Every structure is written in structure tokens, then in C-alpha cells.
């Protein structure tokens with residue numbers, strides 16, 4: 001089976017800036033994949049190379065086995081892209097936009113699927129509204145709808161939830177999840193790391209055009225060295241022996257560094273010996289945000 | 300082919316939705332030219348023997364409006380899509396570059412021919428113009444629309460701002476159309492300027508078009524047809540190459 005996305009040594013430079021720098025990446029069919037990275041890391045540029053909006057300086061890219069330049073028509077039929085920028089055509093209504101977009105993909109008589117997408121994205125009541133008259137969040141939903149008109153096997157979403165309200169964000173993810181469950185490959189970028197953590201099975205982190213981390217979500221979470229424990233004690237005075245491990249204070253808690261989970265035993269022992277009583281203890285789970293910060297700091 | 304039809308449909312609907320500006324307003328300005336020039340020059344000039352100046356003027360003005368509107372359609376549509384960013388919906392799609400070329404050129408042709416026909420319809424009741432060889436007139440109208448529609452694509456791709464497009468229009472398209480013999484027969488010019496006019500492709504378009512009406516022209520319509528066809532082939536090849544290269548569109 002062809003990978004959904006295959007990127008081999010892709011590079012793209014703007015002037016002297018290497019926006020994408022020798023990236024190798026393969027995403028299998030059926031994955032729910034996150035492309036993370038700080039502003040300017042090169043996520044959108046990489047997506048543009050895949051979608052054909054921009055051409056690589058070197059390297060090869062393929063979607064569902066179709067080379068994005070040699071077999072561009074097949075490659076583009078295989079992918080739907082939700083762009084990061086809120087762009088729209090002010091001359092048309094929502095339905096007209098979706099009909100024209102279907103036509104670009106060679107599809108006629110797409111009304112049933114268009115109605116379904118509109119319903120799933122809560123846009124049915126706006127179907128005959130001009131694009132100009134939509135709010136920002138609604139325009140973004142239309143962008144999602146436009147990317148789906150041709151039922152592409154691969155769906156790439158570049159920050160689809162920026163500026164979208166909570167309710168719709170949940171509805172959107174539910175919709176995307178159901179598409180993933182029915183076999184569509186999903187690639188998304190987002191700055192809401194909890195979204196990526198909850199949804200994606202695998203994650204690539206990009207920094208200055210290079211992939212600096214690529215692993216399953218659970219492995220990345222496990223890899224996190226930044227662990228700490230939050231303790232509330234009585235009397236509220238930390239024994240001197242523990243001061244070197246003190247990271248800080250946080251609303252009545254002492255936050256102590258843990259290099260290993262087993263460090264916890266010696267901390268508890270020191271406290272017991274000093275006669276302090278533990279009134280509360282929190283052991284925060286390392287989340288993707290912590291992993292992300294750690295990787296961006298060390299790489 | 301479906302992709303081509305959808306783009307053509309979108310392009311036609313686009314100008315039709317603002318028809319006041321894209322169709323009615325050029326009709327109005329052409330009528331103003333007609334009133335003023337025929338009033339000022341009508342009694343003094345006889346361009347072709349036995350043809351009144353007003354009758355002479357109308358096909359020229361119609362062709363000029365047709366050419367300018369064909370150019371305006373593809374160029375303004377492209378630059379608007381580029382500036383608002385919605386060009387990406389086309390660029391993300393599998394529509395091929397020959398289809399893109401054809402759709403923009405045909406939409407331009409439809410607008411150009413619509414404006415041109417409008418001018419004849421309005422003047423029909425006032426001025427009697429013969430239509431000796433309708434096929435010649437039609438051929439030159441279509442070839443002119445194709446050439447200017449394609450040139451509009453080039454300008455729309457090249458320009459990054461509206462004022463750059465306006466410069467292209469004001470410094471190239473408008474002078475070439477004005478100096479092509481719309482308002483006069485080039486035989487009335489001094490020999491040097493006659494020579495210069497022969498370098499202007501628009502001259503052949505207008506002269507050939509006029510031949511279709513009066514059966515009289517400054518030069519042979521066959522020669523005009525040859526020149527115009529070569530121009531069309533050159534502009535088309537250049538435009539297709541530009542679209543294929545992704546120049547300014549895909550980077």
C-alpha cells in the first residue's frame with residue numbers, strides 16, 4: 001500500500017531563509033498525524049509543497065503514490081487542504097462556492113454530499129448566504145467544506161480551529177474523527193497542543209524547517225524528562241535537604257523536580273524525618289505541551 | 300473538461316454579477332466618445348469614400364471597447380483572486396493549465412463580444428451601418444478577444460498590485476487601441492506615422508473588423524488575418540508557458 005504522504009529530502013528556500021530544510025517524512029494511510037512547531041517553523045510551507053501551491057527547490061513529494069508535480073492532477077484529486085489563511089471569494093454564496101469547487105475536481109451532481117458536509121459543519125442555514133456576510137469562524141468552516149467536496153483520501157488541515165468557537169471545534173473534530181475512522185488520512189497543524197495530544201496517533205515537530213522529533217504520541221509523552229511533584233506540607237517549611245530540588249512555589253505548593261519517579265521515595269522520606277506532614281500532593285502528568293517546550297528548548 | 304466548464308461558469312458569473320460596472324459602464328463611455336467625436340468631426344471627415352464618419356467610427360469604437368473589456372476581464376479577475384488569496388482554490392484543484400487558459404480567454408471573449416454587440420444594438424436605430432461580410436467581422440472580433448483575453452492573463456499574473464495593472468492598461472493597452480485607427484483611417488496620416496501604425500497589432504484587428512462592415516479597408520483583410528493569427532499564436536504560447544511554469548502563482 002502506498003503511503004498517504006511521502007516526502008523525500010524536500011527543501012524550500014526564501015532568499016537565504018531555509019523554510020523547509022531537507023525534510024524526510026512518510027505518513028501511512030489511515031494515520032491521524034500532527035505537524036507541530038512554533039510560528040515560522042515551516043509547517044505551512046511544507047503543506048504548500050504537498051498541495052502544489054509552491055514548488056520545492058529540491059526533493060520529491062508524493063500523495064497516495066502520485067508525484068505532486070509529474071502526476072499533479074492525480075495527486076491533487078487525492079488531497080483536500082484547509083488553508084491557514086481565511087480566504088474567500090466575495091462574489092459567491094456558500095453553496096455556489098462548493099458547487100464550483102466540485103466542478104474543478106470534475107464532479108457534477110454533488111448536491112447530496114454538499115448538503116451533508118454543510119449539515120456536519122453546521123452551515124446549512126448559511127448555504128445561500130454570500131461569503132462576505134459570514135463571520136470569521138463560519139468562513140473557516142466553509143474552507144473545511146471546500147477541502148472535502150471531492151472526498152479526498154488525504155485531508156490536510158492547517159490550523160483549522162483558529163478562531164472557531166468551542167462548540168464547533170468539538171463538532172469539527174468529531175466530524176474529522178469519523179472521516180479518519182472511515183479510512184481518511186488526516187494531517188493537521190495546530191497550536192492547541194491538547195488537541196493534537198487527544199487526536200493524533202503520531203506527531204512530527206518542526207523547528208526552523210527541520211524535523212526535530214518524530215514519534216507516536218505516547219512515546220513522545222513517555223520521553224518527557226520534565227517531571228515534577230507539587231507538595232503541600234504542614235508546617236509549611238521545606239527541609240533544607242530538599243531546597244536544591246525546589247523549582248518554585250505555586251499557590252501554596254512547593255514544586256519539586258523529579259529526575260526519576262524513584263526520586264519521590266527519598267523526598268517523602270526526608271519529609272517524614274523532618275516531621276513535616278503532607279496535606280496534599282499532585283503529580284502532574286507530563287502533557288504534550290511540556291514535551292514540546294522541552295524539545296524546542298533542547299534541539 | 301468539467302473543470303474548464305466550472306471555471307468558465309465562475310468567470311462569467313463573476314463579471315455578470317457586477318454587470319453594471321463590467322458591461323453597462325463601458326457601453327456608456329463608448330456612447331460618449333461616439334457623441335463627441337461624431338459631433339466635432341462628423342462634417343469634416345470622410346474616412347472611406349461614401350461612408351459617413353459616424354458609420355466609420357462605430358465599428359472601430361465597438362472593437363476598441365471589445366478589446367479593452369476582454370483585457371480587463373481576465374486581468375482584473377486574476378489580480379483580484381491573487382490579492383484576496385482565493386486563487387488558491389483553483390491552484391489546489393486538478394484543473395490543468397490549458398483549461399485555465401481557455402476558461403479565462405473564453406470568459407473574456409464573452410464579455411468583450413457582449414459589450415461590442417451592445418454598442419451595435421444601441422446605435423442600430425440611429426445610424427445605418429452595412430454588414431457586408433459578417434464572417435470577417437466575427438472572425439476579427441473573436442481573434443481580438445482571444446488575444447486580449449490572453450494578454451489580460453499575462454498582465455494579471457505579472458501585476459502584484461492594482462496600480463501595476465492600471466499602468467499596464469493605461470500605458471500599453473489604451474495607447475495601442477487609440478492609435479490603431481479607431482478614430483481615423485491611417486491613410487490620412489503622414490507616411491511616417493502610417494509606417495508606425497503598421498507595427499501596431501491592434502491596427503490589423505480594427506482594419507480587418509471594419510472590412511467586414513464596409514468591404515473597404517486600409518490593407519488586405521487576408522494580410523490582417525495572417526498578422527492577427529500570428530499574434531494570437533505567439534501570445535497564447537507565451538501565456539501557456541507562463542501558466543505552466545507557475546510564474547508568480549506557485550511560489
Ligand SMILES: Nc1ncnc2c1ncn2[C@@H]1O[C@H](COP(=O)(O)OP(=O)(O)OP(=O)(O)O)[C@@H](O)[C@H]1O
Nearest residue numbers: 014019037038039040041042043044045046084550
Ligand atoms: N512567500 C514567502 N516569502 C518569503 N518568506 C516566506 C514566504 N512564506 C513563508 N516564508 C517564511 O518561511 C518561514 C516558514 O513559514 P511558514 O508559514 O511555513 O511557517 P509556519 O510553521 O506555518 O508558521 P505559523 O505557525 O505561524 O503558521 C517563515 O520564516 C516565513 O517568514
Ligand SMILES: [Mg+2]
Nearest residue numbers: 043044045084
Ligand atoms: Mg502556518
